[in-house]
Amino acid sequence: MSEASNAETAYTGPLVLREFDGGVLRLTLNNAPANALSIALMEELKGHLDAAGQDRDVRVVILAAAGKLFSAGHDLKELTLHRADEDRGRSFFEKTMKLCSELMQTIVHLPQPVIAEIDGLATAAGCQLVASCDLAICTDTSTFCTPGVNIGLFCSTPMVALSRNVHRKQAMEMLLTGETIGASDARDYGLVNRIVPKQYLTQAVNLYAQSILSKSSLTLKIGKEAFYRQSEMSLSDAYDYTVQVMVENMLARDAEEGIAAFIGKRKPEWTGE
Template structure:
């Protein structure tokens, strides 16, 4: 088992990490609610950034170190509230927190390897945003999700970015306007979750998906993930023009040549990542 090195300035223990067979598992460890404090968000971002220097990592899993309770309660409201005593009523700290949160979510999207959310418990506000930002999301049948900012006079505007890019508009607005909690089945129906299972099978199923993805060409997965998010923001015509160019460049890669030759020869391909 390997451990990802975090930024020396990051408090130790906020994120537990281990690497097994090319799969990096990151567990948020900020009890009791895994609130996304400045320190936890920075720790997660540092851990994700570190994967860019480790070519052995093929997939990342984000989970909670305390499953069955709260996956993440979102921003640390106590931390935010303390800064209302600042001379600027907290403006600078609020801006810093929201900026770091946006950077964390974009880091997940722009990471060259897929990121899977393993959810067992409640994912609320920015915690729900974290789930929506991941490429895949699996949860237990007792998990739940919400964007309840409207209940405390703080609309979930930044969670809305990830949420509205994963679920239909009216369903996103339903969550944002009511602040009500949806169960796992509804989350899957909305498109927020890929799979639901009993708690005892969650990690096993997530690892199965991670292992399958890790067995693919890392270059091909990187190309595909980047293209997926870029084309999603384009017009239909521009998306086809762009992805056609991506396909041509992908076809010229050695892994594509190896994969097609292996398919024709009915053998297992040997990926080089080139």
């Protein structure tokens, strides 16, 4: 949970920095020191992601953060200001949580893979952001928690992403105790893929990005969508669905090219079709 200043004060620059190079879009949370997920930051980040989803030149998205914290979650001071509203903040709370949920679903539904690059603390909705990404690489000093229970606010929306990526018992442990876990536990729980020393973090993330760039963008789009859809189905329904996905994928030009290249022992030339 954030202890950052409310969003109506101080910083007026971009809350999300955008860099694009060779098919890789890097979006950096720029709301130091806590990178709190204020309304303004979430709207800005979602705007970048929505645009990326329509841009065929974007092949991979990296989500990073400036400063010592990845993200301390929602801005509690921003939320608290609205307790003085006539409805005690209900409308603003609904707006905040709905926008956050839409942001997380945007990441999941984005056709491109999204890699979280974490150096520092990711807590509450910040932890939810990590869990929502397709891959997550962190430094060995990074930490994670869902501490809402400590202040009387159960992390119910972070729970959605957490419970879909972390083993059930470990997810409940994080949610019920609010305790912070280190990078090693986060990897064991399934929250992150890999731990690297701080000086190699960006290099490691870029290696993942380059590996993804070498694949067919269409194939990755098909696969990412199918992965999340089938995971919510029964075993039988999942197989029925993925059979059709495989058939349609086989008919794609990139699959025809990839198989021909494999048989011919040459490098495939992808067209994204």
